[in-house]
Amino acid sequence: MNTAASDKFAIRTSALTRRFGNLTATDGIELRIPYGEIFGLLGANGAGKSTLIKMLTTLLSPTSGSAEVGGFDIIKSPGEVRRRIGYVSQLVSADGALTGYENLRLSAKLYGLPATERGERIASALEFMGLADTAHRLVKTYSGGMIRRLELAQAMLHRPAILFLDEPTIGLDPVARRMVWDRLLNLRRDYGMTVLITTHDMEEAETLSDELAILHAGRISVVGKPAELRAGLGAEATMDDVFIHYAGGLIHESGTFSEVARNRRTAQRLG
Amino acid sequence: MKRLIRESAAIVEVELIKLVRDPTEIISRAVQPVLWLVVFGQVLAQVRGIHTGQLSYLAFITPGILAQSVLFSAIFYGIAVIWERDLGVVHKLLVSPARRISLVFGKAVAAGFRGILQAVVIYLVALAMHVSLRLEPLAIFAVLASVMLGSGIFATFSLIIACIVKTRERFMGIGQLLTMPMFFASNAIYPLDIMPGWLRVVAQINPLTYLIDALRGLMISGGESVHGYAVDFSVMLAVFVVLLFIAVRLYPTLAE
Numbered sequence: 001m002n003t004a005a006s007d008k009f010a011i012r013t014s015a016l017t018r019r020f021g022n023l024t025a026t027d028g029i030e031l032r033i034p035y036g037e038i039f040g041l042l043g044a045n046g047a048g049k050s051t052l053i054k055m056l057t058t059l060l061s062p063t064s065g066s067a068e069v070g071g072f073d074i075i076k077s078p079g080e081v082r083r084r085i086g087y088v089s090q091l092v093s094a095d096g097a098l099t100g101y102e103n104l105r106l107s108a109k110l111y112g113l114p115a116t117e118r119g120e121r122i123a124s125a126l127e128f129m130g131l132a133d134t135a136h137r138l139v140k141t142y143s144g145g146m147i148r149r150l151e152l153a154q155a156m157l158h159r160p161a162i163l164f165l166d167e168p169t170i171g172l173d174p175v176a177r178r179m180v181w182d183r184l185l186n187l188r189r190d191y192g193m194t195v196l197i198t199t200h201d202m203e204e205a206e207t208l209s210d211e212l213a214i215l216h217a218g219r220i221s222v223v224g225k226p227a228e229l230r231a232g233l234g235a236e237a238t239m240d241d242v243f244i245h246y247a248g249g250l251i252h253e254s255g256t257f258s259e260v261a262r263n264r265r266t267a268q269r270l271g
Numbered sequence: 272m273k274r275l276i277r278e279s280a281a282i283v284e285v286e287l288i289k290l291v292r293d294p295t296e297i298i299s300r301a302v303q304p305v306l307w308l309v310v311f312g313q314v315l316a317q318v319r320g321i322h323t324g325q326l327s328y329l330a331f332i333t334p335g336i337l338a339q340s341v342l343f344s345a346i347f348y349g350i351a352v353i354w355e356r357d358l359g360v361v362h363k364l365l366v367s368p369a370r371r372i373s374l375v376f377g378k379a380v381a382a383g384f385r386g387i388l389q390a391v392v393i394y395l396v397a398l399a400m401h402v403s404l405r406l407e408p409l410a411i412f413a414v415l416a417s418v419m420l421g422s423g424i425f426a427t428f429s430l431i432i433a434c435i436v437k438t439r440e441r442f443m444g445i446g447q448l449l450t451m452p453m454f455f456a457s458n459a460i461y462p463l464d465i466m467p468g469w470l471r472v473v474a475q476i477n478p479l480t481y482l483i484d485a486l487r488g489l490m491i492s493g494g495e496s497v498h499g500y501a502v503d504f505s506v507m508l509a510v511f512v513v514l515l516f517i518a519v520r521l522y523p524t525l526a527e
Contacts (some may be wrong), residue, residue, distance in 0.1 A: 057366050059526040079368055087366040091359025097289045109281035110369040113272070154363070 008070045010035045010162045010194035011056060015065035018051050027052040027218040035161070035209075037085055038188055038195040040226075042202075044247050047215040049198040050090065053166050056196070064074060065194050070161050073233030084086050085157040086155030090166040090198075094145060096140035100131055103139060104157060111158040128190075129169075129183055145176025156191070163187070165197040181207060198233065202239035214246040221246040275376065278369045282377025287384060297385065304340040308333065308396050311460075321461050323483030325493055333397045333404075334486035334494070336356040338479055340389040341418055345382045345425035348452050352378070352525070356437070362526045363482030375430060375518045379511075382426030383419035391420045403492040413489045413500075420507045421482040427514040434521035454488050458483050463497070481506045 011033040019024045026048040033039045033134050043049050052172040054060035056069055058078040069072045070084030094103050104125060108118045126132045139147060148168055155163055165184075169177040181204065187193050205212055207225045213223045222229065230237045233245055290297065308329070313319065316328040322525055323331035327482040344402055364374050391402050405411075429446070436442050457468060463512035474480045485503035496503055 054527070059362060059365055059523070082366060082368040085366065087363065089359040089362045091362065095285065095289075095360060097292060098285060099385035100289060102285065106281055106285050107363075107367070110278060110364065110367040112368065114275075132489040174486070 003227050007068070008034055008150060009068075009207070010037070010066070010258065011039075011066065011069055013056075013067040014065050014186070015021070016052070016055060016062050017064045017199060018048075018055060018060065019063045024218050025056070025184075026215075029218075029220060030100065030234050031213065031220070031223075032126045032194065033194060036188065036192050037210045038197065040205040040212030041198040042205055042212055042247065043198075043215030044188065045050050045200075048218040049215055050166060051218075052215070053087075053164050053196070057085060058082055060251065083158075084161045086160040086163045086193075088148070088151045088155050088163070088165045088168050090170060092151075094142075094147050094150050094154070096138065099136050099138055100142070100146075100153075101135040103150060104154055107154040107157050113158060121157055124158050128156075128186070129153040130179070131240065144172050145179050147174070148172060148180050149183060152187070156187060156193070159191060160193065162194045162196065165195060167198055167200065169199070169201060177201075177204070184208060198268070202243055204231075205238050214243065216246060216248045221248075231249060275370065275373050278373030279377035281369075282374060283381045283384070286378075286381030290388075297388050297392075300340065300344050300389065303343065304336045304389065305396050306392055307336045307339065308393070308400065309486060312336070313400075315460075317425070321465065323462060326491060327402075328490050329400060330402050330463075330494070331487070332460050333402050334458070335483050337390055337393045337418070338421060338457070339454050339487055340393060340461055341386045341421045341482070342425050342479055343388045343450055344385055344454060345422045347446055348378065348382050348426040348447070349429035349431075350439055352430055352433045353437065353439050353442055356433075356525045359441075361522075365523055365526045371519045371522055372443045372469045372515070375427065375515060375516050375522055376431060379423035379426050379515070379524065380419070384423030385421040386418040387415055390415065391462075405490060405492050405494075410489050414486060417482060417485045417489065417504075417507075418468055419487065420504070420511060421479075424478055424507060424511045424514060425516045427511065431514065431521055434518070434524055437525070453479050455475055458487075458497075477508060478510045 009032050011031060013029050013031045016026060016029040017024065029052060041049050041052065051060065055062050055191065056067055056074060058074050058081050061075065069081045072080040072084070074081055098106070101122065104122045108122060113121055123132070126135050129152055131146060131149055131153065132144065136144065137142075139150065142150065152168070169180050174178065184195060185208070188195060197208060209226055211223065212224055212229070214221045224232070226239060229242045230239065233241050312323065312329045312332050314520040321328060321329070352361070394404065432445055433442055436445060457477050458474060459479070463474055463480070466474060481498065481503040484498050485497050485507075487494040487501055
């Protein structure tokens with residue numbers, strides 16, 4: 001696995017800001033995420049989660065501020081950052097017209113895995129995600145949970161130090177969701193990967209996250225361990241209470257038309 | 272260079288797998304050029320209203336119809352790219368350490384292979400219609416190289432449009448707006464010297480003209496390249512390099 005040993009933080013941002021015209025999508029984000037941690041990023045639709053992930057994965061340039069991922073600056077060394085990260089998009093990015101094996105082989109080639117190692121790495125990733133028996137089936141015949149596990153297999157194939165997961169369980173039924181959680185926890189246990197996960201699911205946030213941040217209107221409202229955040233609001237407080245308290249209580253009013261349409265498309269494809 | 276080839280080959284491989292698995296697009300795209308040759312070409316050949324030198328009208332338009340087929344097939348490549356963007360495939364590719372030029376070049380080469388399949392169909396139809404084709408291996412190889420280059424040009428141009436418009440609906444409108452004028456403002460179905468002056472100027476800056484010019488000399492017995500092969504290939508290569516440079520700059524904006 002590729003890590004920058006000199007730095008204990010897998011992700012470090014400083015005043016990270018992105019504006020789209022007059023809209024400030026993220027505003028002065030300060031984050032420190034240690035290696036090996038599963039870090040949850042919560043917030044209503046439009047709070048800035050996806051913009052933040054896009055900047056950290058080098059898909060989008062910040063307007064101002066800076067960030068280091070895996071010890072490398074996202075602006076100065078985007079190639080080094082990309083070698084050290086895996087990414088599962090909110091969208092369904094596995095190619096349905098290819099088999100699971102072919103999807104993984106494409107990733108292996110794009111990540112430059114040596115030809116001598118490809119077969120073993122792909123077999124190992126398929127086994128790890130419970131997809132070995134279905135590797136040669138077209139992905140369009142997979143269930144939603146299988147597709148998400150395949151995407152996780154693609155994201156972990158090159159053994160990245162850091163995984164970015166943008167709402168990886170959106171549209172999945174509870175059983176498939178649990179299977180994805182199990183695989184994520186195993187990834188951290190077996191490979192020590194740092195995981196940054198965005199979610200709207202409070203149970204998911206509490207089950208998986210060592211620490212989480214809640215974004216509201218592009219700013220971080222709070223950072224802390226789930227139990228501490230609940231305790232801070234009272235003995236009976238749930239994660240829903242924490243979310244509503246720190247996310248501005250706008251959960252039912254937020255989200256643009258395109259965001260809602262995209263989420264429904266994803267849910268439909270996985271369903 | 273090895274990295275460029277390896278990464279581009281990975282993109283080409285998956286495109287070809289998908290094409291072989293579902294060849295309906297190739298079959299449906301073959302219908303239009305066949306109609307142009309069998310119906311339009313035969314009827315216009317009877318009229319004898321267009322002077323095409325020593326070539327029959329059918330022989331004259333055969334390279335034009337191949338180039339049209341290449342243009343129409345490649346120019347809608349952008350739709351597939353927008354579809355990949357909507358699915359999240361583009362995001363996945365752009366987060367990988369693969370170089371942007373490899374991703375764009377791979378798409379262009381894959382479009383070239385689709386163009387070659389179109390060329391095979393048109394060769395077969397032209398032979399069935401007794402068009403006198405050059406069948407020397409070197410000439411056929413040069414035709415395939417021209418088709419690869421032409422497909423690469425129009426697929427990359429299409430990708431640039433996709434990066435600018437970003438939605439399928441807008442792309443469809445612009446795609447229709449571009450293809451027919453490019454086709455008619457070229458030497459595909461009539462020679463340059465019968466065009467009005469203004470149209471000839473447009474045709475001279477249309478890369479399709481140079482593709483057709485090269486194909487006419489390389490594909491048809493007795494055909495010749497008016498501009499010369501060196502000019503034809505130099506123009507096409509230069510256009511491809513410029514478009515590739517622009518596409519490499521714009522492709523990452525699809526994931527923003």
